[in-house]
Amino acid sequence: MTRFHEEYSLDNYDETKCLQHANVYEELTKEMKQDQIYKDFCIxxxxxLAN
Incomplete structure (x- = not known):
């Protein structure tokens, strides 16, 4: 786990909720959903949104 992931990790991280919110960016993220950059953005x- 990188320093980035430690800083942004969430105990209650829910990828499903995250993907729902990310639908706003669907056109941008269509081809990125398996990308680490996308996952980092998602976190x-x-x-x-949780704050």
Missing amino acids: ILFKS
Whole structure:
């Protein structure tokens, strides 16, 4: 686990909820959903929504 992932990891991280929120960015992320960059973006987005 990188420092980035430690900083942004969430105990209650839920990829399903994250993907629902990410639907706003569907056109951007269609080809990225298995990408690490996408997953990192998803974690940041979910964390910002949780605050």
